[in-house]
Amino acid sequence: MIVPVVMLVLQANGWVATPSQPTVGDTIRLERTVSVPPGWRVRAGNLASATEAEPLGDAIVVPASGAWVVRYAVVAWTPGEISLDMPPLWRLGPDGTADSLSGGTATLHVASVIPDSVRAPAPQPALGPLRLDRSSPFPPIAAVLLAAGTLLLLILWRRRGPRSALAGQTLAVDAEVSDARWLTAGEPKAVAARAAQRLRRALSHAIPDAHEGLSTEECLAAVARARPDAPLRDLRELLLGLDQVAFATAHGVEVAPLAARARALARELSANGGRR
Numbered sequence: 461m462i463v464p465v466v467m468l469v470l471q472a473n474g475w476v477a478t479p480s481q482p483t484v485g486d487t488i489r490l491e492r493t494v495s496v497p498p499g500w501r502v503r504a505g506n507l508a509s510a511t512e513a514e515p516l517g518d519a520i521v522v523p524a525s526g527a528w529v530v531r532y533a534v535v536a537w538t539p540g541e542i543s544l545d546m547p548p549l550w551r552l553g554p555d556g557t558a559d560s561l562s563g564g565t566a567t568l569h570v571a572s573v574i575p576d577s578v579r580a581p582a583p584q585p586a587l588g589p590l591r592l593d594r595s596s597p598f599p600p601i602a603a604v605l606l607a608a609g610t611l612l613l614l615i616l617w618r619r620r621g622p623r624s625a626l627a628g629q630t631l632a633v634d635a636e637v638s639d640a641r642w643l644t645a646g647e648p649k650a651v652a653a654r655a656a657q658r659l660r661r662a663l664s665h666a667i668p669d670a671h672e673g674l675s676t677e678e679c680l681a682a683v684a685r686a687r688p689d690a691p692l693r694d695l696r697e698l699l700l701g702l703d704q705v706a707f708a709t710a711h712g713v714e715v716a717p718l719a720a721r722a723r724a725l726a727r728e729l730s731a732n733g734g735r736r
Contacts, residue, residue, distance in 0.1 A: 475566035495527040499554040502528035505547030512542045539572035648715045652705035655719035662726035
């Protein structure tokens with residue numbers, strides 16, 4: 461049993477800490493080399509957390525020349541001398557033989573990150589707000605005046621008057637398209653719609669109750685109530701006939717005579733105010 465004797469020697473002085481002078485919060489590697497016969501393997505247990513230190517992961521076991529290296533990564537939270545109880549190690553033979561080895565104790569000396577000059581650090585009270593000994597009122601006053609001037613300029617710019625048109629400039633109005641031209645182009649609906657609009661507009665000026673927002677029947681009823689002496693028969697015949705052409709509800713209707721009669725009646729209504 462030469463191997464167990466060698467392992468006992470490594471158990472007593474086997475764990476090596478890297479770096480040699482760690483401080484609080486540093487990652488510390490604890491390594492141990494375990495010699496085994498050819499064909500044997502080593503399995504490491506899990507390192508438990510302690511108050512002073514805790515592991516950063518599982519153990520790493522890598523092969524070496526005639527041995528296996530077991531490595532743990534730990535971190536210490538308190539300065540001073542720290543002793544960690546290491547987990548047991550298992551030697552596994554190729555024939556299924558297993559043997560456990562005590563992990564022993566790993567001793568670390570962890571330095572503090574606080575300088576030695578501060579032996580007993582104590583919390584200090586918060587500092588009061590820093591204030592200037594002298595303050596000048598000119599910067600705030602200048603800022604207010606600048607803002608007021610900018611706002612006034614913006615208001616004056618937004619309230620500019622309308623641009624005046626030059627004298628003698630008039631809009632050129634195209635001549636009205638005649639009914640004959642519309643009919644030649646095959647647009648009898650346009651002729652009927654324009655004639656009906658003119659007649660309804662003249663009628664609304666002569667009789668306010670018969671405004672253009674009413675339908676044809678409502679308009680004729682309003683005319684009958686307001687002006688019983690108005691030419692109701694002509695109005696009904698013209699308005700209904702023009703509506704039939706404009707909405708394509710009748711075919712074979714001569715729109716040119718209707719438009720001419722509507723135009724003449726509109727002029728008559730505008731001249732005598734709806735009375736014959």
